[in-house]
Amino acid sequence: MADWPYNTRIWKRLRLAKLASDPGCYACELRGRFVPAVAVDHVKAIKAGGEPFPPLDGLMSLCERCHNEKTNAVDRPDRASTGRRFKGFDVNGNPIDPGDAWHGGGA
Ligand SMILES: [Zn+2]
Structure with missing residues (x-):
């Protein structure tokens, strides 16, 4: 996680701005x-073609648990069976993961 762009000043500033804007x-x-x-994470992963420094709505604030969950699901190929970053569904019964096909697909 200490790799580019997370070790840059721009990212650190962007991260703080996102947490200030979306503290939950x-x-x-x-x-x-x-x-x-x-934690602040990219909605669209950089390796999937996402911008390294997207606007705030291209980022999502995460608690430690959800961040770990997402890291385990996506950043470990052997466990990425579903490709879903978050388990479960929101209050409307829709998949939580913004990269889920339901939301228009392709994270
Ligand atoms: Zn959470």
Whole structure:
């Protein structure tokens, strides 16, 4: 996680701006809970063609647990069977993962 672009000043500033704008965990909020976020992640992964420094809506604030969950699901190929970054569904019964096919597909 200490790799580019996360070790840059721009990223650190962007991360703080995102946490200031969205202090709650994105995935938990969809489940109807407010959990303070500690991590900021790309909605579209850089290796999938996402911008390294996207506008704030191209980022999501995550709590530690959801961030780990996403890292385990996506950043370890042997466990990426579903490609879903977050388990479960929001209060409307829709998949939480913004990269899920339901949301228009392709993270
Ligand atoms: Zn969370």
